[in-house]
Amino acid sequence: MYGLGILSGMVVTLKNFFRKPFTVSYPEQRLPQHPRFRGEEFTWYEERCTGCASCAKFCPLGIIRIVTHPGGTTPAEGDSYAIDVFDIDIARCMFCGLCVEACPYDALFMGSGFEEAKYRRRDLVISVERLRAAEKRPSTWYRPQLEGQAYDPRRDGSLPWQKAGREPWPYHLPQRPQAEGEKTTGEGTP
Numbered sequence: 001m002y003g004l005g006i007l008s009g010m011v012v013t014l015k016n017f018f019r020k021p022f023t024v025s026y027p028e029q030r031l032p033q034h035p036r037f038r039g040e041e042f043t044w045y046e047e048r049c050t051g052c053a054s055c056a057k058f059c060p061l062g063i064i065r066i067v068t069h070p071g072g073t074t075p076a077e078g079d080s081y082a083i084d085v086f087d088i089d090i091a092r093c094m095f096c097g098l099c100v101e102a103c104p105y106d107a108l109f110m111g112s113g114f115e116e117a118k119y120r121r122r123d124l125v126i127s128v129e130r131l132r133a134a135e136k137r138p139s140t141w142y143r144p145q146l147e148g149q150a151y152d153p154r155r156d157g158s159l160p161w162q163k164a165g166r167e168p169w170p171y172h173l174p175q176r177p178q179a180e181g182e183k184t185t186g187e188g189t190p
């Protein structure tokens with residue numbers, strides 16, 4: 001009886017010995033990510049942001065801090081607030097994406113990254129400076145317009161703000177005189 005048990009155990013061992021591995025040697029090797037991956041670094045387009053703070057209000061953990069002042073940049077569009085502070089504390093983030101869902105202007109997107117190691121918790125707060133300077137690789141999660149253009153953040157790289165939203169609203173561009181007969185929606189006006 002004992003011999004049979006050892007034999008069946010050896011068969012299992014032999015089967016697995018010749019099976020193709022399904023794990024990879026991270027970080028040298030990486031599995032491909034889905035374009036809808038809800039990554040940790042967030043993508044924020046200041047050009048599209050009105051400072052409405054809907055994202056902060058909808059965050060169940062209250063980890064987005066926004067400070068604004070009256071912008072006066074685009075009165076023709078309905079005006080917007082200028083952003084002084086836009087901090088996201090990803091040390092407490094659960095990547096639910098509700099902040100992205102709440103953004104009415106397609107200004108906030110989940111990111112595409114997943115590697116964020118710091119020695120201090122406070123270094124995990126993404127500041128407005130970092131959001132401004134970051135390469136724009138938005139996740140396509142909750143953004144059907146990106147999937148409509150077959151955008152893939154890992155493959156296609158940086159996406160300009162004009163292509164990120166359903167409408168090209170230039171809320172934070174400097175004010176300019178409007179030509180006669182020009183649309184007030186700001187369509188395609190960088």
Ligand code: SF4
Pocket residue numbers: 058059060061062063064088092093094095096097098099100
């Ligand atoms: S992903 Fe969720 S927890 Fe993280 S900032 Fe957005 S709403 Fe808050």
Ligand code: SF4
Pocket residue numbers: 048049050051052053054055056066102103104105106107108
């Ligand atoms: S990112 Fe969106 S929801 Fe948040 S303040 Fe800007 S426009 Fe409002």
